[in-house]
Amino acid sequence: MKKPIDELLASVRRGDPQALAQWNEAVYEELRRLARAINVNGFSERDSTLNTTALVHEAWVRLSGADGLSRVEQRREFLAYAAAVMRNVLVDYARARKAEKRGGALAALPLDDVLCVASVHSAVDVLALDEALQALHAIDPRSARLVELRFFGGLSEAEAAATLEISLPTAARDWSYARAWLRRRLRSGDTPR
């Protein structure tokens, strides 16, 4: 029997490195289950759809909660990890929605909102971005990682710099470079300003 998540969190707080791995696994499991529920439950009840949104939030808040973890490096490690998970979840979800040509997927699902808001506020189509990031990763893994941390993980510039073990100016430069590179790659249709 696996340890429950809350108990694991307590061990992580005490600084137990093994608990960290287990916690990672547990949270990953939860997000994965979530992704699955969202993918499969086209016919899910109205109530449970709402609750799924709540779950996404809850999982995220629990993952990134600042006071959840005392040791700074651990928090960073979490967030980096969570960034990758978030990217996976969103990309898989967007792909599923795209491929889903029929079936009872009438209800607008919670992640639709995220994709919608992402496209409005961050001018990003998650699938296209994922692809562009893979291309960037091939020539400049560090910058690609930085984008993942900042955009998918919500890390601040300083946190991301510390995670990648680079200086702040380097992080700023990489960030600016990566955005230009990605934007060129995506050629979002509008003319450059």
Added chain:
Amino acid sequence: MSARLERVKLLYERALHLEPDSHAEFLQRECADDPELRQELAELLRWKASGSFLSEPIPRLLQRDEVPPEDTGAVADRIGSYRLIERIASGGMGTVWCAVRDDETFAKEVAIKLIKRGMDSAAIVQRFHRERRLLAQLEHPGIARILDGGTSAGGQPYMVMELVHGVALDVGAQLLPLTARLELFAKVCDAVDAAHELGIVHRDLKPSNILITPEGEPKLLDFGIAKLIAEGAHDSTLLTRTAERLLTPRYASPEQVLGGEITTATDVYALGVLLYELLCAHSPYESCATIRELETAICGDAPRRPSAKVRGTTRRQLRGDLDTIALRAMAKEPERRYPRAGALAADLRRHLRHEPISARRDSAIYRAHRFVRRNKILVISTLVVITSLAFGLGYAMLQHQRAEARALEARWTAYVSALESAQAALRSGRSAHAALQRAPEELRGWEWRHLRASADLREPWPYEFRTGSGLCSDAAGARFALRTGGEALVVDASTRAILFRRRIDSEATPIHISADGALLLLGEERAIRVIEVGSGVERTLAVRERPRELALQPDGRWLAASLPTRNQLELIDIEAPAQREQIGDVHDNAAPVWSRSGRRLVFLERGGQAFRLWSPAESRSERVEAPSLSEPPVRADFSPDEDLLAFTSAVGTIWLWSLLERRLLPSPLRTEEYSTAIRFHPRRRELIASGSGFHVFELDSGRRRELPGPSGPNSTQTELCLLQQGTLVVGSGSTGLNLWRWDAEAVERRKLSRGPLDGLAIEPRGQEVAVRSGQALTVSDLVAPTQPATLSVPWRPGALSYDSEGRWLTCARRGAMCFFDRRAGTSSTLELTDAATEIIPAGSAGAFLVGSVGGELHWIEASGTARVQRTLASGLGTLADLDRDPASGRIVVLGSDGRIRELDPFTKRWTDLPRSPEGRARQISYGCAGVLLAACAKEPLQVRLSVWHRPSGALAYQFVSPAQTSAGFCFSPDGTRIVLASSAELLVLDAMTGRLLLTLRDHKRAIHDLGFLPDGISLLAADASGELLVRQTLASGSDRW
């Protein structure tokens, strides 16, 4: 990092600090030696990201949906002269509150909409005042009135509106029959038309803006508000677009997407989409994954006819007029739509009256067709022709309705008699399929599916052929195909009928059936034949050699054909066969398999050491390597949730590859013999592998079992296919074809205790069931049956319930409740002042409603270790039972004196409902999305069920059955059936009419409690013998519900 990349970045950074004018000069100077570098930098600088690109990280977007702090923190408890009572909703534009006007003696509740900050408040308010007079004129019973508006002390604009109680249109209309749905929708159009009359356009019609009141009338919200906000936004281009986009792209018209002129036809478009969804329960552009795709589709793609998205009777009802009406309302060009909502309503009503609709071209044939429909009786019978001529059309209509009622009555009788003969056949060990097929299709419900499951599982090898190969089945296992005796056959798994047969030119002909069972594919020397099983119509796709294997994507687009001598896999778009892709370096036995969603294809690489995963959306592939060179893999399959890819080596090792983690799971499964075929169960995390007989691996419990059936060294199975949702396994091997049963019985008996099972609670996802028996409380896993686990309760357990999430289980007794956190495995106790008589989930995580002996109704929340307790009502008299309607949130309580009262959670008002006419009811329940209310009373020597039509309060029927004891009743999750416990029998009734459809008699002792799993497949009942009976149904392709 490469030096070059470092240089690019450095130069890029330096250039950023320069004025754009000097970039060219800078690049000229710095990269004189490297024109390529110069080019790259020039482009990067051109695309140097500005504006919103990647500016908001995803986690922040996730939290954006939550109420922004200013909306909670800054909201005072009053706005103007209104006192805010509670928040009803929050959305893109702001929050909605329930409020009362303070200065009036009679406090009437209103709704107040607080517009989110960030919109230009002054402009909105100004515009509001300008349009206020116009909006005030908008008085229609179907429209929520706008009463007042202004700016709060904190500078937030607000609007005061009539408070409406109801459920959203899509929820409210869900269970109505088609004609009632159309009538309701015509009323929605009437209300919109009243606004169109004044030139007011709604602009944001969607289900959540159209409420259906408890009286069943529609009420529209937010008329004119979208316009105020859209035009009040700061920036006339960008923000308007953002605001409009954040509205509801699903119902947005082409002119809204393109920024064209908004007219009454814009609302007609949204009504068209709403009608479309009401007709077929699908969105017109549901395949779009992103906003951009959706917008493109809205402006460019013609939606499919609603009738094309459904099957059977509904398809016939929609085809013709309703398709035409919905598509006309959704025309891309505003001028081709109905000019106003009223015209749309008029056409719907014409259709309901069987008159010609205006949207049709006025062809003579069409009008004649309508005339015949309208006067069906007149055409059919001479006698009635005379009568209707004498009494006019009205009489003919009445006759028509009566004739329909009689015909329906006759169909019900036929249905019940078909069920009776099927049951008799099952009892005497004969085949029940013929009787079941006689039951009229549209009346079939849970009981029919249950009998069919029993019938399917009892048949020995029921087919007329005994050998064969090339086994394959459709996704539901309703049909399968195989080669036998020089023929290819398609067989209906349930009726045993051979649906299609055809000679094949060689035993090497690969054979494949599509996921929906409609197409049979045969691979011949230079062509692939694609045959429609129903009509026999076929076409051919040219190929360069005879394929060895065929696999069609589940949605029927890409066909994978392996070409063995070329070591290629050819992917053919069967909608456009010229469209092809070749994948090279493929094993000559590539064994292609699609995942259920069609997102991935797996096949074996040349050399046989690795599988390749190919995804058609990205034309990208990934390698999955076999971990050991000495165990080359042969076959693979995806788990139904697409988490895992399993592949087997011929020597009996099954490896599991996690598709999400992209790694091999550490411990493989072993059959310890020659295994060539593997498949996942379609609904469970179980895997079956061939050998001498079949091995089943339960992935979660790690257990392995053998399926009972032919086994031993002479019965090696080389192929398998699954029928009837995985309950039956057809194997092909040295001894010919045989049938195994993955699930042995449609009624599963589980002895859970020695004493009687007193009560049960079903986990809302159907994962586990909690049962109380005497002093003990146990939980049993329903998915992978194991020994029940005992939960320790310090007392004899009473009322029992899970919360709506299935995380908390609670159990009561006099003066206390015990909470079990099923995730954390912890428990705690809460003292009550009173004894709980009944507990039900309150609809949100961890929340329960508790009724007590002292006549109190409590709201109790279990979260962590703290519990919030709130008393919703007291002085209700001893409560016998309570229920909550999840759609409306209404709570009904049944007093032990037989009084029935209902609480509206919004108004906090209690209403008395009709009492049970005789006797005292002990149990009460909403059914059919709150349309029905049923109560059950145990009287001397009989049980009485009373059912009311809730909106009208009329008693629909009573059902009385002789019984010594009764554990009450439950509604099926689809709301169409009631199962009533009567001593040791379960009576299945039609919920609408109370007609007795079937009696289940498999319990030996009196039933103590019962309930359905939420998916509607299993019915559980616990009895005095300590047994829990789980009765299952099976779904099949032709019978979805």
